[in-house]
Amino acid sequence: MSKSVLSGKGVTKVFGLGDKKTVAVDHVNFKFSKGELVSIVGESGSGKTTLVKMILGLLSPTEGDIYFMGKKRDIRTRKQKREYWKGIQAIFQDPFSSYNIFHKIDSVLMDCINMRGGSHLPRDEKIKMITEACGFVNLKYAELTNKYPFELSGGQMQRLMIARIFLLKPQILLADEPTSMIDACSRATILDMLLQCRNEVGMTIIFVTHDIGLAYYISDSVYIMEHGKFVEHGTADQVILSPTADYTQRLINDVPKIHAPWDFAKVASTVSAQA
Amino acid sequence: MGKAILEVRDLTTKYITRFKEDVYAVDHVSFTVDEGRTLGIAGESGCGKSTLALSLMGYYFSPLYYTGGQILVDGRDITNMSPDEVRKNVLGTEVAYIPQAAMNALNPTAKIIRFIEDVIHAHDLKMSKKDIYDLARERFEILNLPSDVLQKHAVELSGGMKQRTVIAISTILSPKVLIADEPSSALDVSSQKLVIKMMYDLMRMGYIKSMIFITHELPLLYNVTDNIMVMYAGQIVESGTAKQMVFDPVHPYSKGLMNSIIVPEEGTRDVKLTAIPGTPPNLKNPPQGCRFAERCKYAQHLCHTSFVTMRRFGEVDPGLLGGEDEGDAVAERNRAYRCIVPIHELKAAYAEEDAARRRDKEAVSYE
Numbered sequence: 001m002s003k004s005v006l007s008g009k010g011v012t013k014v015f016g017l018g019d020k021k022t023v024a025v026d027h028v029n030f031k032f033s034k035g036e037l038v039s040i041v042g043e044s045g046s047g048k049t050t051l052v053k054m055i056l057g058l059l060s061p062t063e064g065d066i067y068f069m070g071k072k073r074d075i076r077t078r079k080q081k082r083e084y085w086k087g088i089q090a091i092f093q094d095p096f097s098s099y100n101i102f103h104k105i106d107s108v109l110m111d112c113i114n115m116r117g118g119s120h121l122p123r124d125e126k127i128k129m130i131t132e133a134c135g136f137v138n139l140k141y142a143e144l145t146n147k148y149p150f151e152l153s154g155g156q157m158q159r160l161m162i163a164r165i166f167l168l169k170p171q172i173l174l175a176d177e178p179t180s181m182i183d184a185c186s187r188a189t190i191l192d193m194l195l196q197c198r199n200e201v202g203m204t205i206i207f208v209t210h211d212i213g214l215a216y217y218i219s220d221s222v223y224i225m226e227h228g229k230f231v232e233h234g235t236a237d238q239v240i241l242s243p244t245a246d247y248t249q250r251l252i253n254d255v256p257k258i259h260a261p262w263d264f265a266k267v268a269s270t271v272s273a274q275a
Numbered sequence: 276m277g278k279a280i281l282e283v284r285d286l287t288t289k290y291i292t293r294f295k296e297d298v299y300a301v302d303h304v305s306f307t308v309d310e311g312r313t314l315g316i317a318g319e320s321g322c323g324k325s326t327l328a329l330s331l332m333g334y335y336f337s338p339l340y341y342t343g344g345q346i347l348v349d350g351r352d353i354t355n356m357s358p359d360e361v362r363k364n365v366l367g368t369e370v371a372y373i374p375q376a377a378m379n380a381l382n383p384t385a386k387i388i389r390f391i392e393d394v395i396h397a398h399d400l401k402m403s404k405k406d407i408y409d410l411a412r413e414r415f416e417i418l419n420l421p422s423d424v425l426q427k428h429a430v431e432l433s434g435g436m437k438q439r440t441v442i443a444i445s446t447i448l449s450p451k452v453l454i455a456d457e458p459s460s461a462l463d464v465s466s467q468k469l470v471i472k473m474m475y476d477l478m479r480m481g482y483i484k485s486m487i488f489i490t491h492e493l494p495l496l497y498n499v500t501d502n503i504m505v506m507y508a509g510q511i512v513e514s515g516t517a518k519q520m521v522f523d524p525v526h527p528y529s530k531g532l533m534n535s536i537i538v539p540e541e542g543t544r545d546v547k548l549t550a551i552p553g554t555p556p557n558l559k560n561p562p563q564g565c566r567f568a569e570r571c572k573y574a575q576h577l578c579h580t581s582f583v584t585m586r587r588f589g590e591v592d593p594g595l596l597g598g599e600d601e602g603d604a605v606a607e608r609n610r611a612y613r614c615i616v617p618i619h620e621l622k623a624a625y626a627e628e629d630a631a632r633r634r635d636k637e638a639v640s641y642e
């Protein structure tokens with residue numbers, strides 16, 4: 001317990017130069033423990049995706065260090081990167097974007113097994129694994145064979161991405177707004193599957209969202225991000241039930257709730273006209 | 276107060292696809308919206324919410340066709356008007372529709388004032404440039420938009436400002452009904468709240484007389500509407516006050532939607548969310564009987580065959596929704612649903628399930 005699988009010190013990303021300079025991520029520190037389900041919550045443009053890309057190794061930090069399994073991460077060569085990605089994987093907001101749409105679904109899942117060094121396995125064995133992964137996300141393998149990704153709905157596609165994660169079994173899963181393009185009522189399924197990945201497979205999950213309600217439902221601990229900085233961090237109950245940062249307070253106030261309805265008479269004073 | 280601004284009776288519209296197939300996206304829909312009231316329409320995507328909104332304008336163009344029913348705006352039926360008449364005398368003045376993602380569809384090369392001039396000219400109104408400008412400035416002020424926005428282009432505005440600009444343009448002719456289709460789903464929570472507050476201000480000041488609000492986000496609907504209708508596969512399966520629909524739904528589909536509500540409030544962590552299995556049916560070949568039967572855990576043999584109509588608690592005018600604060604009793608009577616299983620049976624089943632959802636979540640370990 002509490003052994004850090006991933007941590008960061010002073011992680012910073014600056015885009016552009018001079019007048020056009022954007023500090024997207026501004027000296028953030030974090031520490032994620034094994035099996036922990038952590039949320040990073042912030043409004044759009046707060047720097048969440050930029051941080052995810054740095055953690056994933058798709059962007060290099062302008063400043064700061066990332067530690068993976070206790071050691072400073074070194075992914076300068078392609079080989080090192082490939083090795084790193086065995087331990088850390090991601091799913092994104094648009095499940096279609098991270099997919100080669102010209103690959104049939106079964107071949108995509110087959111590749112996952114090969115990636116994990118299973119290329120020598122007999123075909124039967126592979127199909128058994130794929131069937132199990134599809135079962136995990138409540139999809140029927142038989143219905144997917146020979147289909148292309150664009151023949152699936154957004155929700156089905158996102159589940160397929162989780163099936164892929166189930167086969168790859170990374171130690172860490174980064175989920176960047178995985179439900180924001182999905183109907184409110186299919187969200188529950190995706191959240192439950194993520195919980196299962198943690199509970200049954202033992203993954204560490206970093207769940208990125210703009211929806212503080214989702215973060216509260218799913219996570220053990222929560223980081224609140226504002227303009228590239230973490231302004232608050234604590235257990236889900238601490239952060240949501242007794243927030244200390246003004247920004248967290250505002251997020252919670254402004255999100256529609258069902259036990260404490262909005263009071264429109266008080267709205268103007270809390271929101272800036274430029275928003 | 277209490278005066279019906281919009282009355283819809285048995286409205287049915289369909290798409291005719293390129294392959295000459297009929298898609299019954301709005302099927303015998305009836306409801307009423309009173310002056311000063313806001314109606315919410317909930318349902319998964321593909322259930323026909325946007326099509327219903329489009330149909331309410333009384334303006335049909337391929338592939339959408341009107342097949343029956345009435346739409347009375349302030350007592351006047353708009354379904355038997357010619358398209359030209361609708362364009363001039365209904366759109367924007369009687370009914371205004373803000374489509375999904377409208378804020379990202381503003382022509383980027385035109386100044387904002389141009390959109391307003393276009394709306395005025397489309398209605399053959401004789402107004403000088405100066406009068407148009409003054410009118411626009413007055414409305415922009417209500418929406419907390421600085422008047423220099425009128426001389427700007429859409430790209431220069433933040434998301435929230437763009438959405439408020441769209442609202443200002445759509446309501447410039449003071450429509451009686453404003454229909455907003457997912458007006459805030461692309462906005463951050465604070466801009467969303469502000470946008471909605473300003474829509475309310477417009478109504479409070481009498482510039483619009485009623486609102487219809489479409490979104491699949493139930494907590495949002497709960498906060499902004501008086502009544503909520505749940506739509507499934509082109510039909511209204513249940514309607515009632517916002518409170519009834521969120522805390523005490525009757526129809527199995529409504530109940531399923533409510534079980535997926537997530538809010539950052541104490542207690543929500545302790546209840547397991549549940550999703551409705553499967554997806555809405557294809558409306559080219561809607562199932563016989565109850566359209567929800569395939570996904571419903573209470574489905575009985577009869578559900579697959581019989582024609583299930585709207586039922587009501589007690590006797591009251593068809594389609595009439597709770598409105599005035601005459602007390603819960605009236606609201607309860609006015610609520611309608613469409614299911615063959617008696618209410619007390621459904622409610623007993625829900626009580627048991629809710630208890631199980633609590634236990635279930637406890638079983639999930641967080642250590």
Ligand SMILES: Nc1ncnc2c1ncn2[C@@H]1O[C@H](COP(=O)(O)OP(=O)(O)O)[C@@H](O)[C@H]1O
Pocket residue numbers: 015016022023024042043044045046047048049050051
């Ligand atoms: N490739 C890029 N080049 C320049 N600026 C960028 C780039 N990617 C992101 N940004 C900027 O960095 C900030 C943070 O963006 P992002 O990480 O996408 O936020 P979030 O995911 O929280 O919405 C924004 O101001 C955005 O415009």
Ligand SMILES: Nc1ncnc2c1ncn2[C@@H]1O[C@H](COP(=O)(O)OP(=O)(O)O)[C@@H](O)[C@H]1O
Pocket residue numbers: 290291292298300318319320321322323324325326327338557558
């Ligand atoms: N232009 C169109 N032609 C044919 N069918 C359509 C068209 N637009 C929507 N539909 C169908 O009508 C149904 C209702 O769609 P829509 O009104 O957009 O639902 P919602 O707004 O609830 O997501 C869906 O089954 C959809 O596929």
Ligand code: SF4
Pocket residue numbers: 526527528565566567568569571572573574575578583613614615616
């Ligand atoms: S009519 Fe039957 S299938 Fe339809 S909602 Fe009621 S119980 Fe379920």
Ligand SMILES: [Mg+2]
Pocket residue numbers: 048049050177
């Ligand atoms: Mg992002």
Ligand SMILES: [Mg+2]
Pocket residue numbers: 321324325326375456
């Ligand atoms: Mg829609």
